[in-house]
Amino acid sequence: MMDLEYPPYGGGSAQSTSNQQDFDHYYGGSYGGGASISRREIIEHFADFRRAIHEGPVSLVQHYYNSNYETMIQNYNTDWPSAEALKEHVGDDQLFLTLYKEMYFRHIYASKPGGVSLEERQESYMNYIDLFNLVLAKDHPLKIELPDQWLWDIIEEFIYQFQSFCNFRTKLAKRSDDDIEQLKRNMKIWNVHAVLNVMHSLVDKSRIVEQLEAVKKGVPFHSGGDSFCQTNLYKMFGYFSLIGLLKLHTLTSDYYMALKTIECIDLDVTKQNDVCQVFHCIVATNYHAGFCYTMMRNYEDAIRVFVDTLIYVQRSKPIMVAQTFQNDAVNKTADQMMTLLAICLTLNPMRIDETIYLHLKEKFIDKLPKPLLSVGADGKLPFRDNFAYACPKFISPAPTIFEQRNDSQWAEPFNRQIEVFTEELQEQAYIPDVRSYLKLYTTMSIDKLATFMEKTPQEVKPLLLTFKHKLSGTDTANKTEEDFQSSADIDFYVDKNIIYIADTKITRRYSDYLVKQILKYEELTRSLSEGLNIRHAGNK
């Protein structure tokens, strides 16, 4: 049983008579004057927060959690009280202190000028291990309830800090000798196996894969007396860990494993929303899934996922008021998805939602180099910048070679990914040209195409085969009309020496637009006439 006894903090009226030194003692540092929130209020806030966590309801915890960030973010100069200082006031509540430290370090990572030190990284890691031990290493599930948003933030931050540590330990040019010695001595800290172990343990404990597969099949899930997987805390931790693994595998360029991990999740946003109401999580999931599809040359699936998610983001903008720090992240991810979508559409043109397409064309497609792999005047590939913006920040899970005191081990993962992706694009380099010539005719001899492209017929035939190889998702024979609505715009076959070209023209859909406008107009006339009636009534 938790000991909820803690010395209540001194009455409010006594505050003004306390002297400055008392404050310094409590807060382990000098109290910079002029901050708009007093230290006392901070401590009180966390004490209340702690009480809410233990007593519930979870909506109150959510309230504290949200206001936490609002108040603390507005006061960026305010140092968070150290956990030891807090302990004096709330007592030795290990669970709360561990949760508090997680938020404390998150704040440090987000805002500390000059970057996070090695000690802080190590401390934060140890804190995560403590936290996950508290969650996992018990016979009975923890009795507290935390808001889903918080659980997602914990997992997300955990993976982010791992990524940050990989960068830290590979950017050796600026690493001090001390730090390098420390790193060598503590190889287990932020070790990739440990991180994977945490994720997998959470996934296994919650039996989330079984639960999701049951949902997919539409059958009930039988927990068989397992109390862990029935608790929301464990279930959502398990779910978010799947996404954490998706992210981890994408960062280490294992796109196969990334997609395999989330096989049990239906990427349709409405279906995801049934299981997980954390907006940012859905966006992150689809961004990474779409990115994996893009790297695998599965452009059609990538495009569908991106468009689906971007429409969802647009529609959810009014709801995105709660946490401003989340909004920045979502907006950045949305922009990255737009860039990737632009790249995929350049490689695999197809019809998509009009509103998305209009926005995309202006801001993203027109900014891509044409052709994609064109070399600039300075001998560099401008496409690298587009890709660098849109891709996740890759890391290498391999141990650091400390003797190489430069940044090459840090740069290598990204360089490798863009190298392979560029090679793939080079294999497809002539496809856009072939497409644009084929679009002009319904039949064309191979010789004619060869003349247009300034190649021999022998060189052109492989190009036609490559076109089919790289870009035929499904065979034309099995396509239904719905498929055609969104599939590639052009198809062809070769008979002896003639190419027969099929163009798919889709007429504009007017019905949706007209219906919407009619309903709007009716609504307008109705409210106008109601307004007039009221005025008349008022005038009587």
Place this chain on the structure above:
Amino acid sequence: MPSVNQPRTNTRAEEVARKLKGIERYNPNCRSMLEDYVQYQIDNNFYDFDANMALLKMYQFDPVNFQGDKVADILLLALTNLPKSDFLLCKYLLDSQKCQENPRIVEALQFSELLESCRFQEFWEQLDRASVKIPGFENRIREFICQTINRTYQTISRQELQLALGRLLGNEFEGLIKARGWKVLADDANYIWIANHEENIKSRNIVEKIKFEHVAPVMHTA
């Protein structure tokens, strides 16, 4: 809980799959098993992409254990699964410097480039100069080539087809044509009929179909 009958046959593939569940996939102790398993796939003419990826991942985590020859084998096996993008997925996990150092890997990369850009004739020429000791390799590549030709051509010249399919003896060539349901044109033996694309690949004009239910809400008497 109803009891499930365990299948009697514990095939090697199932055994490996079991060992790769969850966190165990990353257990360095699995490495030698996976390395042996690659040879097993070659000897028994089958393919396990998941296990091979697990091995590549281990090399990624611990580059000191990188075995160039195993990687080359994995890459060649991946080629046999074209048009799937297995090879591409493998590439992303490999260190470029280590790849350049192993001639068999370089060779596999060249094969991939030729096959992915459908330069089939050049591929067979290159294969002639190499020595790929994977039984069934040629046949599976040929399968991929046939699929791609199937998608692209309605009728193809005999000479073209022969070059694309590589060193086949006369009767093997005829046998393959029959097996795939292709036909030599009656009026011109120089051409071989592949598939009927005329029916499926046609220009389409998709006109909007307005369903009644869609406009019912707005169709009412004022």
